[in-house]
Amino acid sequence: MKVDLTVNGKDISVDVEDRMLLVHLLRDVAGLTATNVGCDTTSCGACTVLLDGESVKSCTVLAAQASGHEVTTVEGLAAGGQMHPVQQAFHTQHGLQCGFCTPGMVMAIVSLLKENPHPTEEQVRNGLEGNLCRCTGYHNIVRAALTAAEASSEVPA
Amino acid sequence: MSILGTRVIRTEDPRLLTSGGVYVDDLQAPELDGAARLTFVRSPLAHALITGIDASEAASAPGVLAVLTAADMDDLAPPPPDDTEGNGGGEGPMPLGGVWAEPLLAVDRVRFVGEPVAVVITDGRYQGEDAADLVSVDYDPLPVVIGPADAVTDSSLLFPAAGTNIAASSPVPTDDGPFQACEVVVEHDIVNQRVACMPMEGRATAAVFTDGKLTVWHSSQNAQLCRLILMGALGMAPDQIRVIVPDVGGGFGAKVGIDRDAIIVAWAARKTGRALRWAETRSENLVGMTQGRAQLHHIKIGGSRDGTISAYRIDVIQDSGAYGRMGGFLPSLTCLMAPGVYDIPEVQTGFRVAVSNSTPISAYRGAGRPEAAATIERAVDLFAAEIGMDPAEVRRRNFVAPDKFPFQTKTGALYDSGEYEEAMDKVMAAAGYTELRAEQQRRRAAGDVRQLGIGLSTYVEITAADGAAGETAKLEVSDNGTATVYTGSSPHGQGHHTAWAMLVQEELGIPMDKVIVIHGDTDLIPVGVGTYASRSLQLGGSAVYKAAVEVKDEARRQAADMLEAAEPDVILDTVTGTWQVRGDPDTSLSWSQVAGHTSGGSLIADVSFTADLPTFPFGAHVSVVEVDTETGKVTLLRHVTVDDAGPVLNPVLAEGQRHGGIAQGAAQALLEEVLYDTDGNPLTSTLADYAAITAAELPSYELVTSETPTTVNPLGVKGIGEAGTIGATPAIQNAVIDAVAHLGIRHIDMPATPQRVWAAISEAQKASHQ
Numbered sequence: 001m002k003v004d005l006t007v008n009g010k011d012i013s014v015d016v017e018d019r020m021l022l023v024h025l026l027r028d029v030a031g032l033t034a035t036n037v038g039c040d041t042t043s044c045g046a047c048t049v050l051l052d053g054e055s056v057k058s059c060t061v062l063a064a065q066a067s068g069h070e071v072t073t074v075e076g077l078a079a080g081g082q083m084h085p086v087q088q089a090f091h092t093q094h095g096l097q098c099g100f101c102t103p104g105m106v107m108a109i110v111s112l113l114k115e116n117p118h119p120t121e122e123q124v125r126n127g128l129e130g131n132l133c134r135c136t137g138y139h140n141i142v143r144a145a146l147t148a149a150e151a152s153s154e155v156p157a
Numbered sequence: 158m159s160i161l162g163t164r165v166i167r168t169e170d171p172r173l174l175t176s177g178g179v180y181v182d183d184l185q186a187p188e189l190d191g192a193a194r195l196t197f198v199r200s201p202l203a204h205a206l207i208t209g210i211d212a213s214e215a216a217s218a219p220g221v222l223a224v225l226t227a228a229d230m231d232d233l234a235p236p237p238p239d240d241t242e243g244n245g246g247g248e249g250p251m252p253l254g255g256v257w258a259e260p261l262l263a264v265d266r267v268r269f270v271g272e273p274v275a276v277v278i279t280d281g282r283y284q285g286e287d288a289a290d291l292v293s294v295d296y297d298p299l300p301v302v303i304g305p306a307d308a309v310t311d312s313s314l315l316f317p318a319a320g321t322n323i324a325a326s327s328p329v330p331t332d333d334g335p336f337q338a339c340e341v342v343v344e345h346d347i348v349n350q351r352v353a354c355m356p357m358e359g360r361a362t363a364a365v366f367t368d369g370k371l372t373v374w375h376s377s378q379n380a381q382l383c384r385l386i387l388m389g390a391l392g393m394a395p396d397q398i399r400v401i402v403p404d405v406g407g408g409f410g411a412k413v414g415i416d417r418d419a420i421i422v423a424w425a426a427r428k429t430g431r432a433l434r435w436a437e438t439r440s441e442n443l444v445g446m447t448q449g450r451a452q453l454h455h456i457k458i459g460g461s462r463d464g465t466i467s468a469y470r471i472d473v474i475q476d477s478g479a480y481g482r483m484g485g486f487l488p489s490l491t492c493l494m495a496p497g498v499y500d501i502p503e504v505q506t507g508f509r510v511a512v513s514n515s516t517p518i519s520a521y522r523g524a525g526r527p528e529a530a531a532t533i534e535r536a537v538d539l540f541a542a543e544i545g546m547d548p549a550e551v552r553r554r555n556f557v558a559p560d561k562f563p564f565q566t567k568t569g570a571l572y573d574s575g576e577y578e579e580a581m582d583k584v585m586a587a588a589g590y591t592e593l594r595a596e597q598q599r600r601r602a603a604g605d606v607r608q609l610g611i612g613l614s615t616y617v618e619i620t621a622a623d624g625a626a627g628e629t630a631k632l633e634v635s636d637n638g639t640a641t642v643y644t645g646s647s648p649h650g651q652g653h654h655t656a657w658a659m660l661v662q663e664e665l666g667i668p669m670d671k672v673i674v675i676h677g678d679t680d681l682i683p684v685g686v687g688t689y690a691s692r693s694l695q696l697g698g699s700a701v702y703k704a705a706v707e708v709k710d711e712a713r714r715q716a717a718d719m720l721e722a723a724e725p726d727v728i729l730d731t732v733t734g735t736w737q738v739r740g741d742p743d744t745s746l747s748w749s750q751v752a753g754h755t756s757g758g759s760l761i762a763d764v765s766f767t768a769d770l771p772t773f774p775f776g777a778h779v780s781v782v783e784v785d786t787e788t789g790k791v792t793l794l795r796h797v798t799v800d801d802a803g804p805v806l807n808p809v810l811a812e813g814q815r816h817g818g819i820a821q822g823a824a825q826a827l828l829e830e831v832l833y834d835t836d837g838n839p840l841t842s843t844l845a846d847y848a849a850i851t852a853a854e855l856p857s858y859e860l861v862t863s864e865t866p867t868t869v870n871p872l873g874v875k876g877i878g879e880a881g882t883i884g885a886t887p888a889i890q891n892a893v894i895d896a897v898a899h900l901g902i903r904h905i906d907m908p909a910t911p912q913r914v915w916a917a918i919s920e921a922q923k924a925s926h927q
Contacts, residue, residue: 017283024282031185034177036406038357039439043844046357078175087174092166094809097817098650099173100180100357100406121857129853132844134357134407135650136813137820137881138852 003067007032008076022066023047023058026073034074034103038132045131048104048111049073055111057104057130074103077110086110086148095144097135105131109145118149160659160669164809167655168669178404181361181376182436188365188372192432193222195422196285197441198275198292200267203303203514203837204313205296207265207274215277215291220284223429224292226275227262232428234392256318257512259480261390261421267296268315268479269515270839271444273418276425278433301514301837305453305474308511315479315512322511324481327492329507335468339459343539348906349528351451351476351831352824353847354521356649358406359442362419363434364426372399373423375415378408379647379687380677383415390420391427395683402677405649409821410520411447412649413483413689418445443842448831449521451476451484452491452528458536462544464554471495471532473508477518484518485510490525490619493568497533498577498617498775499555504567514837520689522821523618523879527886530616534887535904538613538894542903547594548891549585552615553578572617572773573867580777580799580863581615587861588779588797601899610782610896614888617775620691620802620876624768624869628692629685630700631763632661632708636753640665641673642704645685646697648676651878652810653693657701659807664705666734667748684765691774691876694806699870700766707762712736715754720744772867772875776800778819778888784896789915791827791893793856798884801863802877811877812860818881819858824850825882826889828908848908901925 004013007030014029026032026049037059038046047059050072058071077084086109089095096102105128112119112127119127124145125138133141177183212224263274275292279285300313308322315322336342363374371393377383380400387398405412415423418437426433437445453474460466473491477484488508496504541551556577557564564572590611597609629645642657658672675681686696709729716736717724726739735745752760781795796819805811828848832840841847866873886907893909894902900921905913 019283027183028282033179033183033185036177036180036358037182037436038359039844041439041843041845043849044357044439074174075176083171083174090174091170094166094813096170096173097652097813098357098405098407099169099178102173103177106174125852125855129851132357132849132851134355134409134821134849135817137816137818137858138855139816139820139858140813142852142857 001064003063005066005068006070008072016063018064020063021059022061022063025063026058032073032075036100036103038101045108046101046104048107048131050107050111053114055108074106077106084110085151086113086144089144089148089151093140093144093147095136095140101131101133105133105141109148112145113149113152117152121146159663161663161806162804165655165659165807166809167652168658169652169654180358180404180406181363181374182434184363184374184403189363189432189434192363192434193278193280194282194285195425195433195435196277196279196289197273197418198277198289198294199441200263200270200272200274202267202296202298203270204299204301205267206299207263207267207294208297209295210275211293212275214293215288218288218291220280221277221288222280222431223278224275225425225428227260227264229428230261233424256316257324257481259417261417261424270837271441271516272479273421276421278425278429278431303513303515303833303835303837305451305476305511308476308513309474309509315514322513323509324477324512325485325510327507329470329472330505335503336457336459339467340461341540341543342457342459343543344457345539345904347454347456347532347535349450349452349454349531350907352449352521352829353443353831354409354411354446354449355849356407356409356411359437359439360419360446361436362422364423365432366427366430370397370399371423371427372401374401374403375419376405376412377402377415378412378649378689379414379685380679381645381685382413382687384679386415387420387423391424400679402647408649409522410449410524410689413520416447440843443847444516444839447482447517447519448478449518450528451518452488454532456532456536458540460540464544464546464551466499466501466540466555468503469496469501469536470505475508475510476513476515477510478515479512480517481510481512482517482519487525491529493570494526494529494619495533495568496566497530498557498615499533500557501555501567506568515833522818522882524690526618526879527883530614530618530883531887531890534614534616534891538891539903542898548613549581549590552581552613570619571770573770573869574865575617575773575775576865577615577775580775580801583861583863584777584779584797584799587859588781590779593781606787607783607785608896610784610892612780612888612890612892612895614884614891615777616884617773618880618883619771619773621695621768622690622771624696624771626686627765627767628696628700629682629765630697630704631761632701632704633759633761634665634667634708634748634752635759636749638747638749639671639673640667641675642701643682644674644676644697644701645682645687646676646693647688649688651688651693651814656694656698656806656810660698660701661705664702665709665748666729666731668734691878695772695870695872695874695876696766696768698806698874699872700764702871703766704762704764707764708760711760712751715751716746719746719754768869770869772869774800774802774875774877774880776880776884778884780888780892782889782892782896784893784914786897786918789911789918791909791914793823793827793854793889795856795859796885797859797861798881799861799863800877800880800884801865802875802880803866804864804873806874814877815860815881816858818879819885820850820855822882822885823855823889826886826907826909828854828910830908
């Protein structure tokens with residue numbers, strides 16, 4: 001079937017198998033391999049992307065369901081050569097080690113901070129329950145989210 | 158000012174954060190254009206004879222290029238025939254050969270759910286899953302053994318020719334004399350449950366065979382070991398195989414070398430002549446990737462009522478899973494580290510390694526040492542409870558004293574350096590131990606539903622136990638002023654690129670942004686050992702340091718020649734990265750100039766660093782939990798640690814290692830367990846069922862600094878990768894039990910799930926009402 005969607009601002013129009021998952025469209029068709037697959041039960045969040053600005057797990061969305069919508073992956077987050085405040089905070093706070101969960105984790109936090117720009121530590125932790133990381137023990141990921149929240153409050157709207 | 162010891166953020170990150178890492182399944186190498194997908198057909202039964210395989214329907218399914226079984230492996234040496242003489246109680250290093258040998262694709266018997274039976278090669282990934290379902294395998298089920306206690310009964314034999322399931326053993330001494338002399342003796346069974354290593358990236362391999370050369374991309378902790386294993390498995394020479402390790406999404410021990418599934422991918426690429434890709438699903442990963450721990454301990458600890466411990470015995474049964482891979486080696490490390498930080502006059506250890514119908518066991522963050530620490534720390538608490546003394550006080554009375562180092566333990570370890578009591582004092586002060594005990598008393602007196610538990614662990618572990626194998630580094634400073642490090646070590650999240658660049662900048666004054674670090678390619682780095690056993694900095698880092706010193710020596714000779722000065726008068730200014738004659742800054746030469754003066758245009762040192770001895774990091778953890786006595790739910794409130802691994806090269810990286818280690822320790826203590834039913838069906842084969850720990854279940858950690866150097870290597874450093882896990886698990890388990898100790902509970906096995914804690918509380922309440 002034919003799907004038309006916008007990925008990181010770029011229009012994609014392509015024929016895919018009916019059952020193709022959004023994450024496989026992103027990786028295998030669009031060549032955007034930053035978004036990873038870490039499980040097959042929607043548990044780990046490595047595949048988290050934004051669909052019309054809200055975080056979804058792209059392993060549980062059919063490519064067809066994304067047709068007519070806008071998808072943002074971590075590759076589309078930096079603007080004008082500048083990392084997004086969440087990416088920047090992951091860097092300064094050492095919020096990543098092997099990097100595999102990172103793109104999904106970053107997108108989940110972007111979405112979380114959009115919903116709640118000034119979360120408490122507990123809110124961040126609960127908000128990230130659907131994103132697994134095996135390297136960092138989450139300590140610095142939580143710091144990164146809180147740092148990004150602070151950074152964004154310093155930027156005039 | 159030295160860059161060492163300062164907080165340097167990672168050079169690896171910008172790429173990982175913006176375009177993502179390039180893991181095996183992301184590779185867009187031209188050689189892999191049009192690569193086919195490989196999908197495994199795995200055993201659905203834990204133990205069965207294979208009586209037939211019919212691949213005809215699968216072979217004619219859409220997109221199928223080939224279906225391969227063991228019968229197609231006619232280009233390989235046949236697996237060793239069953240040795241009817243038996244070879245039980247083997248003592249060789251793992252993996253075991255002979256009668257215990259592990260095939261590639263299953264031949265006539267399967268021994269665990271998930272064992273590879275056939276492969277389907279297809280154009281597309283979805284076609285592979287469809288076709289794999291069409292491969293019809295006839296099985297004749299056999300009785301199963303599951304778990305260590307069951308396996309040693311030999312009620313069903315996995316390798317009938319062996320005549321036993323016990324693949325290796327070292328009997329525990331039965332001399333009870335030392336215990337008979339004790340005022341107090343406590344005996345207990347302690348379970349160290351099977352857990353999944355679960356790196357976020359599962360196993361993944363790509364392979365292509367062209368012009369007689371096999372190129373294998375593999376998610377591994379060591380490319381060179383992969384090549385060695387492939388050489389043996391496929392009967393190829395070193396120059397016929399290139400192994401490339403790209404970005405790796407976590408390893409934790411389960412990616413040491415290359416296992417049978419990936420060897421099958423490499424073989425299939427050679428067999429079919431097609432470029433192949435394989436990336437396992439999580440459901441495959443949770444049955445196919447090696448798992449960790451899986452030990453059952455029986456302990457006996459004795460001493461006097463003044464708190465002195467005088468005898469300790471541990472009898473280990475290691476469940477090795479279906480095949481004796483590295484799992485068979487783990488109990489040796491457990492026994493070596495059995496007495497932990499304590500100076501106990503009599504220590505008795507022994508083990509049995511038993512095969513069972515489950516996923517093979519191998520290294521997992523700590524590999525044998527967490528099991529030792531968990532049990533001695535539990536044993537000390539059991540002893541403390543028995544004599545009614547604070548667990549901290551019992552520890553204090555039994556530590557190896559600082560003036561006894563280097564200290565030879567009764568089990569044969571030579572501890573290099575340690576300040577155990579100081580570590581405990583520091584962590585207790587940071588945690589506010591006295592105040593915590595007061596709060597605990599208040600809650601107990603008030604009969605609060607939510608009781609407070611305070612758990613201690615004081616640990617020592619062994620890192621770089623194979624220091625004699627060493628590590629390689631080649632350092633090349635070229636006439637464009639850059640330094641390139643070719644390291645045999647193999648990062649998968651640890652931050653080697655940052656750390657190695659810091660070492661080069663420190664020694665040579667070449668700024669980090671001009672240092673390139675290359676790893677994981679056997680064509681570029683034919684000799685290397687890899688990253689595991691907390692060995693990277695102390696061996697790989699020391700190799701980089703040694704290479705830098707050699708490059709500096711050669712540069713000095715070159716600079717002396719250029720400046721027409723005597724060598725001792727030529728000095729390197731590491732702030733500016735320039736060579737000059739002492740006292741004459743006008744003579745300044747840059748690294749490019751000096752490198753350009755050599756005949757080849759570069760300064761090269763190609764070294765191997767070996768350590769004569771391992772190192773023994775140590776530390777102390779205090780964990781604070783709240784237990785809801787009505788539901789059994791445990792909340793980890795605080796976790797405070799001292800983890801002393803010598804001088805810290807980069808606190809950012811060292812803290813990251815500690816954080817991750819603590820979380821994995823907490824995961825084992827509180828949540829994670831691989832489970833099977835009595836037929837050997839895995840019950841935790843997806844992340845919906847396996848309780849991988851999340852951010853919501855963990856607090857922020859409180860880290861205390863402590864740096865006691867070693868003399869074993871020039872950097873004075875020990876390993877930090879596994880320490881957090883080793884210290885955290887027992888501290889948290891002890892905290893849970895401490896929270897309900899006033900109810901008469903002495904022990905709760907891990908993981909301390911609400912169900913298990915609630916059951917222990919109910920049992921204790923019933924007992925108190927009788």
